[in-house]
Amino acid sequence: MALHTSSSAASEHQPHHPHTLSTLDFQGASSAAAANAMRTELNRLIAQIQDPEERKLFQNEMGGFFILFNRWLSDRSKGTEINWRKVNLPPNDQIVPYDSIPKVESSPHLNKLAVLKLNGGLGTTMGCVGPKSAIEVRDGMTFLDLSVRQIEYLNKAKNVNVPFILMNSFNTDEETKRIVQKYVTHNIEILTFNQSRYPRIKKDSLLPAPRNPDGDIADWYPPGHGDLFDSLYNSGLLDQLIADGKEYVFVSNVDNLGATVDESILNHMVETDAEFLMEVTDKTRADIKGGTLIDYEGSIRLLEIAQVPSEHVEDFKSIKKFKIFNTNNLWVNLKAIKRVVEDKELSLEVIVNNKTTESGEKVIQLETAVGAGIKHFHNAHGVNVPRSRFLPVKSTSDLFLVTSDLYALNHGELSLNPKRMFNTVPLVKLGDHFKKVNNFLARFNTPPHILELDHLTVTGDVSFGSDVVLKGTVIIVANAGSHIDIPSGSILENKVVSGNLHILDH
Numbered sequence: 130m131a132l133h134t135s136s137s138a139a140s141e142h143q144p145h146h147p148h149t150l151s152t153l154d155f156q157g158a159s160s161a162a163a164a165n166a167m168r169t170e171l172n173r174l175i176a177q178i179q180d181p182e183e184r185k186l187f188q189n190e191m192g193g194f195f196i197l198f199n200r201w202l203s204d205r206s207k208g209t210e211i212n213w214r215k216v217n218l219p220p221n222d223q224i225v226p227y228d229s230i231p232k233v234e235s236s237p238h239l240n241k242l243a244v245l246k247l248n249g250g251l252g253t254t255m256g257c258v259g260p261k262s263a264i265e266v267r268d269g270m271t272f273l274d275l276s277v278r279q280i281e282y283l284n285k286a287k288n289v290n291v292p293f294i295l296m297n298s299f300n301t302d303e304e305t306k307r308i309v310q311k312y313v314t315h316n317i318e319i320l321t322f323n324q325s326r327y328p329r330i331k332k333d334s335l336l337p338a339p340r341n342p343d344g345d346i347a348d349w350y351p352p353g354h355g356d357l358f359d360s361l362y363n364s365g366l367l368d369q370l371i372a373d374g375k376e377y378v379f380v381s382n383v384d385n386l387g388a389t390v391d392e393s394i395l396n397h398m399v400e401t402d403a404e405f406l407m408e409v410t411d412k413t414r415a416d417i418k419g420g421t422l423i424d425y426e427g428s429i430r431l432l433e434i435a436q437v438p439s440e441h442v443e444d445f446k447s448i449k450k451f452k453i454f455n456t457n458n459l460w461v462n463l464k465a466i467k468r469v470v471e472d473k474e475l476s477l478e479v480i481v482n483n484k485t486t487e488s489g490e491k492v493i494q495l496e497t498a499v500g501a502g503i504k505h506f507h508n509a510h511g512v513n514v515p516r517s518r519f520l521p522v523k524s525t526s527d528l529f530l531v532t533s534d535l536y537a538l539n540h541g542e543l544s545l546n547p548k549r550m551f552n553t554v555p556l557v558k559l560g561d562h563f564k565k566v567n568n569f570l571a572r573f574n575t576p577p578h579i580l581e582l583d584h585l586t587v588t589g590d591v592s593f594g595s596d597v598v599l600k601g602t603v604i605i606v607a608n609a610g611s612h613i614d615i616p617s618g619s620i621l622e623n624k625v626v627s628g629n630l631h632i633l634d635h
Contacts, residue, residue, distance in 0.1 A: 160202040160205070160206055160335075163202060163335045164198070164199055164202055166334075166335070166336060167195065167198055167335065167336065167337065168195065170336050170337050171191045171194070171195060171328075171337065174187075174191065174328075174337065174339065174341065174342050175187060175188050175191060175342075177341050177342055178342055187342060189363070190325050190326065190327075191328075193325060193327075193359060194325070194327040194328065194352070194495075197327075197352065197479060197495050197497070198330070198495060200476070200479055201479045201481070201495050204479060210436075210438055211425070211432070211436050211437070211438065213437075213438060213441045213444075215425055215426055216423050216425060216432065217423060217424040217425070218423065218424065218450070218451075219422050219423060219424045219429055219511070220424060222510070223422065223424070223429050223510045223511060224409065224422065224453065224510065224511040224512075224513050225397070225510060225511070225512050225513065226512075226513050227394075227512055227513055227514045227515060230393050230394065230396075230397045230512070231393065231396070231397070232393045233392055233393050233396050234392075235287060235392060236392035236393075236395045236396045236399075238376075238377070238395055238396065238399050239283075239287055239289045239291065239390075239392060239395065240289045240290065240291075240374070241374060241375055241376040241377055242291050242375065242376075242377050242378070242379060242390070242395060243291065243292045243293075243294055243370055243375045243377070243378045243379070243463075244276075244280055244291055244292070244293050244294065244378070244379050244390060245294040245295075245296060245357075245378050245379065245380045245381075246262070246276055246293075246294070246295055246296070246380075246381060246382070246383040247296055247354045247357070247380065247381070247382050247383055247457075247499075248260060248262050248273075248295040248296055248297050248298075248301055248305060248383045249296060249297060249298030249300065249301055249324055249351045249354070250298075250300075250301070250383070250384070251300050251301065252264050252566075254523070254524070255524065255525060255528075255564075255565060255566050256564065256565025256566055256567060256568070257565075257566055259301070259304045260297075260300075260301035260304055260305050260308075261301075261383065261384055262276075262295075262301070262305065262383045262384070263304065263305075263308055264522075264566060266386070266522055266528060266531055266532070267531055267532055267536075267538055267543070268538060270541075272383050272384055272386070272522075273305075273308060273309070273383070274541075275386065275541045275542075275543075276293065276383065276541065277293060277312055277315065277317060277319075277541070278540060278541030279389055279390070279540060279541035279542055280293045280317050280390075281315050281316050281317045281541075282540040282541060283390055284316055284317060285316055290318065291390070292317075292318040292319075292320055292370070292373075292375070293317055293318065293319050293320070294319075294320045294321070294322070294366070294378075295309070295319070295320070295321045295322075295383075296321075296322060296323075296324055296354070296357055296360065296361070297321055297322070297323050297324070298323065298324050298326075298351035299323065299326045299346070299349065299351065300346075300351065302321070302323050305321065306321060309321070320366060322360060322361065322364035322366050323360065323364070324351050324352070324354070324356045324357065324360045325351065325352055325356050325359070325360055326349050326350075326351065327349065327350055327351070327352045327494075327495070328348060328349055328350075329347075329348055329349065329350055329484070329486075329492040329493070329494055330492060330493040330494075330495070331490065331491075331492055331493075332483070332490075332491035332492055332493050333491065338486075338490075338492055347486060347487070350494045352494070352495065352496050352497065353480060353496030353497050353498060353499075354457075354497075354498065354499040355477045355496065355497025355498045355499050355501055355502065356497065357380065357499045358466055358469065358470055358475055358499075358502060359470060359475070361466065362466070362467065362470045362471075367463060367466060367467055367470075368467075370463055371463055371464060371467065375463055376462065376463055376464065377395065377398065377399075377460060377461070377462060377463065378460075378461050378463055378466075379395075379458070379459070379460050380457075380458070380459040380460075380461060380499065381456075381457060381458045381459070382457050382521065384521050384522045384523065385456065385457070385458065385519060385520060385521045386520040386521075386522065386531060386543050387456075387517055387518040387519050387520030387521075387543070388456070388458045388518065388519075388520075389518075389542050391514075391518070394406065394408070394460060394512060394514075395460065397512070398460050398462075401508060401510075402507070402508050403460075403462075403506075403507075403508040403509060403510060404461065404462040404465035404506035404507045404508060404509060405459070405460070405461050405462070405465070405502065405503050405505075405506035405508075405509035406459065406460040406461075406509070406510065406511070406512055407422065407431070407455055407456075407458075407459055407500055407503055407509075407510075407511045407512070408455075408456045408458035408459070408460075408511070408512050408514045408518060408519075409421075409422060409453040409454060409455055409456060409511045409512070409513055409514070410453065410454065410456055410513065410514050410515070410516050410518065410519050411452060411453060411513070411516065412448050412451065412452055412453055412454045413448070414448065415556070416454050417446035417448070418434050418446070419434075419454030419455060420432060420433040420434070420454060420455040420498065420500060421445075421451045421453055421454050421455065422453065422455065422503075422511050423451075428504055429503055429504060429509060429510065429511075430501070430503065430504050431455060431478075431498065431500040431501045431503055431504075432445070433478070433480060433498060433501075434446075435480045435481065435482075436478055436480070453511070453513060455500050456514070456518060456519040457499070457500060458514070458518060458519070459499060459500060461502075461506070462506070465506050465507070469502070469505045469506070474505050475502065475505060476505075477497035477498065477501040477502060478497065478498075478501050479495055479496075479497065480495070480496045480497060480498060481493060481494075481495060481496075482494040482495075482496050516552070516553075516554075517544070517545060520543060524559075524564075525559055525563050525564060525565070525566060525569040526557045526558060526559045526563075527557075528566070528569065529557050529559060529569075529576075529585075530554055530555070530557060530579075531543060532576045533576045533577065533578070533579050534546060534576070534578050534579065534580060535549060535554065535555075535579055535580065546580060548580055549580050550580075550581070555579060555582040555583055555584060555585060556583070556584045556585070557584075557585045557586075558585070558586045558587070559585075559587050560587055560588035560589060561588075562588075562589060562590055562591065563587065572591065572592045572593060573592075573593045574593065574594050574595040574617065575595045575596060577593060577597040577598065577599050578596065578597070578598045578599070579599050581599075581600040581601065581622075582599045582600060582601070582603070583601055583602055584601075584602040584603070584604075585599060585602075585603050585604075585605075586603075586604045586605070586606075587604075587605045587606075588605070588606050588607065589605075589606055589607025589608060589609070589611065589613070589628070590607045590611065590612045590613070591605050591607050591612075591613045591614075591615070592612075592613070592614050592615065593615045594614070594615060594616050594617030594618070594619065595617040595618070596617055596618050597615050597617070597618070597619050597620075597621070598619070598620040598621070598622075599621050599622075600620070600621070600622035600623070601622050601623035602623055603621045603622075603623070603624055603625075603626075604624075604625045604626070605621075605625075605626040606625075606626070606627055606628060607628050608627075608628030611628035613626060613628070
């Protein structure tokens with residue numbers, strides 16, 4: 130197994146545009162004073178690094194940040210907010226129905242594929258420490274375990290060598306590299322690289338939060354997965370993949386358990402000569418904040434909710450107008466990535482993420498989305514895929530579904546149990562008592578049987594025994610100070626269970 134890290138690879142590979150802060154043209158920025166002050170502070174940070182090679186890498190990284198900062202200043206001063214009148218639904222030929230794609234059992238292009246998981250996130254929202262990919266999700270296996278098992282099986286079954294790549298952040302890199310050592314004897318090549326580390330910006334002064342390059346980790350942030358293109362190039366890994374005969378990369382979020390290699394989509398990409406495919410799926414009321422594809426001034430673009438003028442947010446959330454959303458399952462041509470980076474064509478929309486530090490200070494994170502790159506690639510379009518290809522685990526409510534009998538596990542892939550009468554999954558809302566993974570696990574002796582469940586809401590101090598069956602609509606509410614134990618073997622069908630344990634038909 131080969132392990133490649135950003136530092137070692139980057140030292141062997143000259144970055145594509147080592148940004149020299151002293152020569153960058155910031156005069157065009159409408160807020161020249163802010164740009165000048167930022168440049169001075171970044172140069173001060175760079176000067177603190179003694180090692181010449183390390184300083185060069187850090188300077189390049191800060192140069193990338195400075196370009197993003199200047200673009201944000203320029204956008205802000207020009208008021209380049211999206212013009213809602215120019216937002217149109219994409220033409221039919223820009224969104225290809227999955228059912229119209231010829232299905233193949235095996236693609237002759239599989240050996241030209243690499244699989245990349247976005248692995249920069251922590252499991253903090255689910256009460257876990259460390260990379261989110263290390264959370265156990267099914268049968269004692271983590272997100273990483275399931276992904277590795279899928280690719281390992283694919284390589285063995287099809288006699289190919291599809292490498293498995295992880296884009297880590299500085300938050301997840303060290304722990305992830307320690308975890309992947311356990312796969313050293315597996316039939317899989319694992320490669321890693323790091324996305325950039327950018328300084329948070331103080332909202333009041335528009336100056337960088339860190340005072341030195343190795344200071345408080347909370348002063349830095351990974352700038353969103355739109356950083357993939359530059360970081361993959363700068364790490365040297367892009368050139369390595371191309372040299373190894375790889376032509377395509379399938380990118381997805383590490384927590385999307387539905388994002389498996391689909392050889393029919395790969396074939397479609399090759400046959401249509403598309404440099405970029407985005408898997409979209411039909412929107413439900415649970416997906417109203419998801420980014421969508423639009424036609425803007427005659428070209429296809431990704432529109433995120435953060436870019437929508439406040440007076441049009443409700444329009445954006447409309448299921449009637451915007452029927453699809455981005456799953457962040459992306460298929461991209463590797464040589465095309467090399468071209469757009471080297472030609473400096475990338476201009477991804479800046480997403481402003483406002484944060485408050487533990488000390489109460491307001492800071493800004495400037496981020497970009499990888500899907501926004503769609504506008505820079507030839508023959509790019511969306512593929513409207515089944516909902517089964519979008520199975521994210523963002524919360525313990527999602528974890529409740531994937532650990533249940535609703536799904537079967539086969540070679541690391543989850544598939545909807547054929548005994549489920551409907552293709553839709555139940556709507557599940559678990560309250561704060563279930564929010565953290567450890568608390569969630571402690572409240573179920575075994576996962577309930579939910580093949581016939583439509584809707585479940587649980588709030589308050591509730592625990593479940595073994596082999597509980599839930600059907601139809603079930604609402605369980607433990608009032609403050611009350612505790613509800615659902616006995617082992619209980620069958621709840623269209624029931625409301627209240628704080629006094631009285632069960633009512635409804």
